[in-house]
Amino acid sequence: MTRVLVVDDEPALLSTLRIHLSARGFAVTTVADGASALRALDAVDPEVIVLDLGLPDIDGTAVLAEIRRRGRTPVIVLSARADSADKVDALDAGADDYVTKPFGMDELLARLRAAVRRAAVAAPPGGDDPVETADFTVDLATKRVLRGGVPVHLTPTEWSMLEILVRRRGRLVTQTDLLQEVWGPAYATETHYLRVYLAQLRRKLEPDPGHPRYLITAPGQGYRFEV
Template sequence: MTRVLVVEDDPQLVRALVLNLRARRYGVDSAADGATALSLAAARQPDAVILDLGLPDMDGTDVIRGLRGWSRVPILVLSARRASDEKVAALDAGADDYITKPFSMDELLARLRAAVRRTDAAPLAPDIVRVTTDEFTIDLAAKKASRGGRDIRLTPTEWHLLEILVTNPGRLITQKHLLQEVWGESRSDKTNYLRVYMAQLRRKLETDPAHPRHLITEPGMGYRFEG
């Protein structure tokens, strides 16, 4: 049974989430504050966490950081905060997805299923040595990319950017994180760098670069690799 930890201080919303999750045969634990959430997560080892950011004792981003100190459990943020910087902060802290309130229960459940599937299917990033899509193949050990049986020449910068994305399949990687990892702290605001290099990667790897299937843009937030 897939176990979900719901971290939310609104009793009515907790009740709705618990009822819907249990109806679909999820095991559910709930916590109304961050401290209880961290304690329950350690004790119950959930398969996914649904987390509100506005908790009574601490900010939800602190809960994310606390979990990420020892766990790769999928974290879906469910929040009324709509500002781009709030979303980016949660994703940078380690959240896997961000859903704004009010929300569709069907969409939340679909995203939860997808997050759990990705965790079940994907090994830890250091163990990923080969990524194959229906359009291209990435051999991380040999540092080679191929498409249609032909090697694709990538620059070191293109390779570094691609490597970060493909070793985190399905996860939104923020612009800030990519810029810091590839270009360093001093270039963390140069989002035009990312647009240029992502366009180059799509031209080299995607069948239809204008409508990419694998190197996906999340406007204003970052990029995601879908296998």
């Protein structure tokens, strides 16, 4: 069973999610505040997290930041905040996806399954030669990026996106192809996801993120990785 941690302060919603997710084979843990969520990270060791931003004790973005500090567990933000700026802020803070309340259960389940798949793809082992640049090494075999011999922390979604670009290095990967391969067909028009995640990758990998050397944008078309 896939272990999922659901963090939300609405008792009715927690009950509904527990029933539906359990019926579909998830091992569900529910908590109603940020402090309980952080304790559950160690106690439950979830494989995917559903996180509300509007928590009663700790802001959800602070909880997200701590989750990211501790590891790469995929996080789906579940929030009533529908403004695109809120979505970008959450993705920029390390969320793997963002679902706006009210939502359809089938949609949430599809996004959960996609997040779990991405995390599985991001985990070792592999079997490919490392790709070396002047500033970092992408080790396709162990699914890691090393900078000066030190691992660079990437979320599963960041790794999935980077891996696709690295495997097709020197070639243009269209926006549509990248969105569909990383997030799935339902995300084919969500181009703001690409802008957010490319910005994050550049901050982590590029010597000068404002003038990228490796992660190149072809305006209106897509992206390519140059060595």
